[in-house]
Amino acid sequence: MSPKTLYDKIWDAHVAHESDDGTCLLYIDRHLVHEVTSAQAFEGLRMTGRTVRAPDKTIAVPDHNVPTTPDRVNGIENEQGRIQVAALDSNAKEFGIHYYPMNDIRQGIVHIVGPEQGWTLPGMTVVCGDSHTATHGAFGALAHGIGTSEVEHVLATQTLIQKKSKNMKVEITGKLQPGVTAKDITMAVIGETGTGGGTGYVIEYCGQAIRDLSMEGRMTVCNMAIEGGARAGLIAPDQTTYDYVKGRAHAPKGAQWEAALTWWKTLFTDDDAEFDLVVTLKGEDIQPVVTWGTSPEDVLPITATVPFPEDFTGGKVDAVKRALAYMGLESGTKLTDIKIDTVFIGSCTNGRIEDFRAVAEVVKGKKIKEGMRAMIVPGSGLVRAQAEEEGLADIFIAAGFEWRLAGCSMCLAMNPDQLSEGERCASTSNRNFEGRQGYKGRTHLVSPAMAAAAALTGHLTDIRDLV
């Protein structure tokens, strides 16, 4: 048998039908659903008299629209947001799918809830009407975002019409330096490849620095595979993966666990397997990074200065001019001199317990800068409960942070958490697009530790100067 990559193996295990031209029906093991991209798909089923083929494999949770303040127990004030969540409530009931309603403690961001509840397992195909579905690749699952028409297709047939992508290897060798995190790895890779560099590929992340990451860190890395344009990013499962999965609510138990484990242990890239593209970064070379512009590829080490348009070529020159104007930045400014109004810590990129521990380590016993707006938003109700149990929430509150309920929050500003015009934010989220966090809001993407540092000093800060 010819050697295969991890992606090849998972793909081959899920092809339900292949046409002569290579178009396949890929069987989907887990379909995650949220309120923003599903209403039209369920409506489509009703209009055509179709039903959900595998309700047991379909899991829904509202996250984008939900407010993160305690008053949400009284319902969502925004009428359209309320209608959208109500539509998910009733669709989940009508079609008999698994559901975590807004005020359930297990509710949270769909990409945090899936792994936390043991829905996401190695070797699975996982889809969701959300580009950050890439997150689940951390388990060695083939996971990617789909549009609403495809959501309807998966609901009706439990398959997706797909052609196979190419294989790309991103290897991070060696060890990370102190102060450098999974977020810095994934942003540094995008800085290297550009936001279109992964288009047409599925990325496998490997190398010692990836192996050394916890599951939380691996999820952060895979989460942003989409920002590099890749269909998906994945990491071969190992003992770290099995330890995380074991005992979770929907993980296999007993004999089934043993059978699953036997298969999972075959999920790695064969020695002689070929990749269409290989990118290698030395772990030791990666520094804490920050974005200065309005594309996730606008990444620089925190020690750098804001670039000049003429540092670039082609269409990027005009894009940089536009980005600098939008961001209100002058070329040549030291990144550490950029003043910050707001700090947002959370999202499916960095809303897990390990992220909050990293923040607590930086802010323990300290106060955030006077006048700073700083909020910490857990990725799920269970993350929130755990952070409270570990005493992290007390540290945050004492330091001056707002401690919120679970949801997507300010990552995409579809709920009350938004930037106002010109407000500048150090954010642990995944996109710095124009308007992403609010109309004319300005986003600098950073790791949780770097966001915490900015909250203390009031400007973008090299975390290595604080520890």
Place this chain on the structure above:
Amino acid sequence: MEKFKKLQGIAAPMPLVNIDTDMIIPKIFLKSIERTGFGKNLFDEMRFNRDGTEIPDFVLNKPQYRNAEIIVAGDNFGCGSSREHAPWAIADFGVKCVISTSFADIFFNNCFKNGILPIVLPQEQADLLMADAEKGANARMTVDLEAQEITTSDGEVIKFDVDTFKKHCLLQGLDDIGLTMEKISAIDTFESKNAQERPWV
């Protein structure tokens, strides 16, 4: 889905690279539970001031491009979110074809589900079409999906590639789910095999 036939129309130039889905349709408009009506908010933050007045410099606000049916765009068009609201807004505005040197994967797929033809061309040919589009309303391009040809206003012909299956679906206006339902026995077979081999799934 509406069939994609031969299209002759005005092409609007948008040379900016990395035009993302938040630019195409900002999130505040994602709260609808309908598939239609997004065209009025297409490129909202680039197209309108906060008070709703038009930004005259924006290409689709210029008189010669208000009825554009084709967009010639910079590299990596449609990057970002999976929101199908982006192609819904584009289609609802009346644009049926987008031409670029590359597209983000999910957006690219979403286009075909909504009767929009995304065409990938090498830089040189994309530059030529960009220049053609910049001529304004009198420069009408023709996009012939059957023949896989774009004809510029000067009569220059550019060939393009398109996936055979996707082309077939666009030309016929076929519904994916209907097509897959014809293969339901293959799915049944896979599912029962899977239940035995990987019962934990």
